[in-house]
Amino acid sequence: MTAMAAAPNPAPAPARRMPPVPGRSAIAARGWHAAHKWLLARRVVQMATLLLFLAGPWFGIWIVKGNLSSSLALGVLPLTDPLLVLQSLAAGHLPYRDALIGAAIVALFYALVGGRVFCSWVCPVNVLTDAAAWLRRRLGIKSGRTPPEALRWWLLAGVLAASAATGSIAWEFVNPVSMLHRGVIFGIGAGLAIVAAVFVFDLLVASRGWCGHVCPMGALYALVGARSVLRVSAVRRAKCDDCMDCFTVCPEPQVIRPALKSVGGAGPLIQAPACTNCGRCIDVCSVDVFRFATRFDQRSES
Amino acid sequence: MASPNRPESSSRRRFLNNVAGAAGGAAMLSLGVGLYAKQASALPALALRPPGALGEADFLGTCIRCGLCVRDCPYDTLSLAQLGDHVATGSPYFTARQVPCEMCENIPCVRACPSGALDRGLTDIGKAKMGLAVLVDQETCLNFLGLRCDVCYRVCPVIDKAITLERRHNPRSDRHALLIPTVHSDACTGCGKCEKSCVLPEAAIKVFPFAIAKGQAAAHYRKGWEEKDKAGGSLIGDQIQMPTRRPDALPEAVK
Numbered sequence: 034m035t036a037m038a039a040a041p042n043p044a045p046a047p048a049r050r051m052p053p054v055p056g057r058s059a060i061a062a063r064g065w066h067a068a069h070k071w072l073l074a075r076r077v078v079q080m081a082t083l084l085l086f087l088a089g090p091w092f093g094i095w096i097v098k099g100n101l102s103s104s105l106a107l108g109v110l111p112l113t114d115p116l117l118v119l120q121s122l123a124a125g126h127l128p129y130r131d132a133l134i135g136a137a138i139v140a141l142f143y144a145l146v147g148g149r150v151f152c153s154w155v156c157p158v159n160v161l162t163d164a165a166a167w168l169r170r171r172l173g174i175k176s177g178r179t180p181p182e183a184l185r186w187w188l189l190a191g192v193l194a195a196s197a198a199t200g201s202i203a204w205e206f207v208n209p210v211s212m213l214h215r216g217v218i219f220g221i222g223a224g225l226a227i228v229a230a231v232f233v234f235d236l237l238v239a240s241r242g243w244c245g246h247v248c249p250m251g252a253l254y255a256l257v258g259a260r261s262v263l264r265v266s267a268v269r270r271a272k273c274d275d276c277m278d279c280f281t282v283c284p285e286p287q288v289i290r291p292a293l294k295s296v297g298g299a300g301p302l303i304q305a306p307a308c309t310n311c312g313r314c315i316d317v318c319s320v321d322v323f324r325f326a327t328r329f330d331q332r333s334e335s
Numbered sequence: 336m337a338s339p340n341r342p343e344s345s346s347r348r349r350f351l352n353n354v355a356g357a358a359g360g361a362a363m364l365s366l367g368v369g370l371y372a373k374q375a376s377a378l379p380a381l382a383l384r385p386p387g388a389l390g391e392a393d394f395l396g397t398c399i400r401c402g403l404c405v406r407d408c409p410y411d412t413l414s415l416a417q418l419g420d421h422v423a424t425g426s427p428y429f430t431a432r433q434v435p436c437e438m439c440e441n442i443p444c445v446r447a448c449p450s451g452a453l454d455r456g457l458t459d460i461g462k463a464k465m466g467l468a469v470l471v472d473q474e475t476c477l478n479f480l481g482l483r484c485d486v487c488y489r490v491c492p493v494i495d496k497a498i499t500l501e502r503r504h505n506p507r508s509d510r511h512a513l514l515i516p517t518v519h520s521d522a523c524t525g526c527g528k529c530e531k532s533c534v535l536p537e538a539a540i541k542v543f544p545f546a547i548a549k550g551q552a553a554a555h556y557r558k559g560w561e562e563k564d565k566a567g568g569s570l571i572g573d574q575i576q577m578p579t580r581r582p583d584a585l586p587e588a589v590k
Binding site for chain 1: 353354356357358360361362364365366368371372373392395396398399401402403406407414417423424434447448449450451468546
């Protein structure tokens with residue numbers, strides 16, 4: 034350290050070794066809060082969702098009972114995870130109407146706002162994998178090998194096949210998503226190890242590995258919201274200065290390029306089902322390329 | 336013939352490699368999940384399902400692990416299994432020795448279940464079959480030793496139907512009676528109150544899942560005495576009185 038400081042010309046090498054911090058120019062242009070608007074909104078929604086479930090067992094305020102697998106809000110509104118119902122059907126069981134209606138409501142909602150809005154705005158594992166991605170970026174970790182992006186589609190099919198073959202809801206034996214959410218509310222036990230494994234996997238093995246490549250729940254929600262109304266649009270893509278910040282922060286970076294760079298004459302809407310509508314690209318862009326839009330809004334401004 | 340070095344050929348190869356990698360990886364993971372699901376499906380002998388639960392195999396294909404039954408149980412009897420509990424992760428169960436089922440008349444846990452894993456066809460809690468009580472240890476049960484403990488019999492919500500005291504001779508004193516707590520499977524709901532209240536440090540009466548606790552008679556077995564009652568008389572007619580045949584030729588002394 035002293036040798037470095039005593040050097041006549043402090044070489045820029047250590048500074049260059051620091052990984053770039055995405056969004057720095059956006060913070061400079063619009064201020065910290067505006068450059069974290071959607072991120073903060075997501076964290077608030079994630080925490081509020083969890084608090085709704087915890088208000089009952091912790092404070093005796095029963096607004097929502099159950100967990101993300103299935104819940105009953107205010108004693109009337111059933112909400113059920115569609116993947117669970119699909120697995121149950123694959124296992125050869127027709128669930129009661131409550132669960133079917135609950136799954137239909139959930140599917141309809143995410144079909145409108147974007148299936149993977151569940152992933153980025155509700156799922157508790159998102160906080161964990163976002164933290165892993167952030168840490169991986171800050172520490173400059175490049176190790177590991179990322180599984181193919183299509184793994185999740187095959188795993189979704191495989192999970193349904195396993196349910197059919199065993200006659201049980203197979204994915205629930207290992208699903209870290211429900212394990213974490215249920216664990217926070219009902220007690221987690223050794224499930225903590227599986228949740229920790231997901232964090233370590235994302236940190237050391239594969240960048241955005243779990244949510245972006247493995248999780249079959251995310252895969253199903255992507256299918257559900259494949260034609261959703263709410264989309265991110267690169268409306269002012271002509272202004273893009275190629276700083277790459279959006280690619281760095283995006284949990285599914287492959288979805289941006291067609292819309293941003295007009296690949297094959299594509300419009301400015303991000304159409305890929307894998308987009309989670311997290312809005313982080315909107316946050317970090319210093320020239321305001323992105324904004325939320327509807328799928329019918331194909332205009333682009335310059 | 337396409338040259339192996341043509342770019343479309345190499346991109347096709349990369350594509351096929353990717354597909355094979357993803358499909359193969361997913362198949363391995365699914366197989367692992369399936370095998371684990373199969374292996375982790377065994378229910379430990381002391382874990383009981385809530386009233387109205389489908390048979391264990393069907394239960395695991397129907398229960399979506401939401402915990403609504405747990406929430407609506409007024410006695411905190413039920414809990415959701417955590418990984419490491421040896422019960423399928425996230426599924427509801429109770430341990431009779433800790434908190435038994437209080438057999439609520441309106442069965443709130445069954446009414447809360449959104450999936451059908453708890454069958455709403457169960458409307459009379461007296462018909463529940465959560466398990467079956469078995470007096471497992473005749474060496475330590477106080478009634479078997481000739482004492483009048485009777486606690487399991489007294490606390491039974493279906494007293495004199497699910498558990499009766501059967502009088503038997505006490506061969507030790509040769510003067511007293513043994514009053515043996517006897518469980519009747521047609522009336523026992525498996526609520527576990529007997530196991531909970533057994534006064535011994537380790538209960539002599541325990542509730543097990545039905546599949547463990549109950550034997551099964553072969554389908555073709557008939558009990559002669561029951562058939563006789565049903566038919567109002569012997570099915571093979573009255574016993575024929577055979578004449579006593581004596582060898583007349585024998586000398587008088589042998590007769």
